[in-house]
Amino acid sequence: MSTPRLLEIRQGVLSKNDRLAAELRQRFHAAGVFVVNLLSSPGAGKTRLLEETLRRMGTDLRVAALVGDLATDNDALRLARSGAPVRQIQTGDMCHLEAHLVEQHLDGWNLDDLDVLFIENVGNLVCPTGYDLGEAARAVLLSVTEGEDKPLKYPGAFVSADCVVVTKMDLAEAVEFDQRAAEANIASVHPGVPIVYTSARTGAGLDAWMEWLEHHRCSSHR
Amino acid sequence: MHELSIAHSLIELATQAAAQAGVTRVTAVHLRLGVLAGVVKDALLFGFEIASAGTILEGARLEIEDLPLRIHCAACDTVVTLPDIQHFRCPYCGTPGNRIMSGRELELSALEYDDTVADSAGESYVNSATP
Numbered sequence: 177m178s179t180p181r182l183l184e185i186r187q188g189v190l191s192k193n194d195r196l197a198a199e200l201r202q203r204f205h206a207a208g209v210f211v212v213n214l215l216s217s218p219g220a221g222k223t224r225l226l227e228e229t230l231r232r233m234g235t236d237l238r239v240a241a242l243v244g245d246l247a248t249d250n251d252a253l254r255l256a257r258s259g260a261p262v263r264q265i266q267t268g269d270m271c272h273l274e275a276h277l278v279e280q281h282l283d284g285w286n287l288d289d290l291d292v293l294f295i296e297n298v299g300n301l302v303c304p305t306g307y308d309l310g311e312a313a314r315a316v317l318l319s320v321t322e323g324e325d326k327p328l329k330y331p332g333a334f335v336s337a338d339c340v341v342v343t344k345m346d347l348a349e350a351v352e353f354d355q356r357a358a359e360a361n362i363a364s365v366h367p368g369v370p371i372v373y374t375s376a377r378t379g380a381g382l383d384a385w386m387e388w389l390e391h392h393r394c395s396s397h398r
Numbered sequence: 399m400h401e402l403s404i405a406h407s408l409i410e411l412a413t414q415a416a417a418q419a420g421v422t423r424v425t426a427v428h429l430r431l432g433v434l435a436g437v438v439k440d441a442l443l444f445g446f447e448i449a450s451a452g453t454i455l456e457g458a459r460l461e462i463e464d465l466p467l468r469i470h471c472a473a474c475d476t477v478v479t480l481p482d483i484q485h486f487r488c489p490y491c492g493t494p495g496n497r498i499m500s501g502r503e504l505e506l507s508a509l510e511y512d513d514t515v516a517d518s519a520g521e522s523y524v525n526s527a528t529p
Contacts, residue, residue: 180425183509185415189408189429190504271400303400305436306504331483332436335498364485367494 196275200310207287210393216317218299221343223251224376230258237291244273244298272304301330312396313338320344320353331365339370346375405445426459426510432503467501
């Protein structure tokens, strides 16, 4: 008769990604690059926000972006108009970015020549959540057109956020966006997380977003 | 749907661990899964079945231990279990809290294997039959 035996392991399933992300984080830190991972559902306005962010930031700092999509390099082309170095990561059928994809796409870039690197993740509020990319900060976007209860439906993403950026505020009235409800829902899944309300179209709130970035950039170098 | 890629990572990890321990056939894989890990159990079970085909894990059961969300309540100065993942506040005193103590786990905890299968069945039969 056979006896079932147990081999204890206790290892994170994503430990390979975590290790690589930790190495990346060390490289970024050593080179003085502040890295921000942008997460949201598809169409929440990551690229639009990033266009404005690159344009504003680019006057004082050396900024670059990696942008993940399942297909097309449309977003990279849009972002490249800002003048910043931009690379598209096409994931094919993968719904999230992983640390090894980030590492591959840094090839040929001298990190010492950069101050800030944005990583625009694949539009998805579930899959990217568990994958560390070596970022110093994670911003999760919520557009007013998505509904105020999105944080309750996708708590995992909002829990992992260092900042929540509400986007498309210029449409708030048209879609009857209830800001108080949204704020309560965000606070319910992540008490104390900073929230900035923005419109990349009108420029409203972008100063607060830039301030948040600058504050975290400075504190990440300490 | 990233459960298939998680299944692949799980299988890679389990295969390596089994090989290191000299285990040649695994009968069950034990996984600890936090409620906040963002993994759909059924999709993972399905992905595991597909991705384990042709590996030493083929036919193995995937046993999933569900772990609840637990946070530290600063007011009670204790770790509390939350009934859902939508309300990060102490169920006893109502104080909001974001210090997560558990609930994000996605961890290969153990492998189960058959003793007889492990020490290459053919040889051990021959040995015991002809002392």
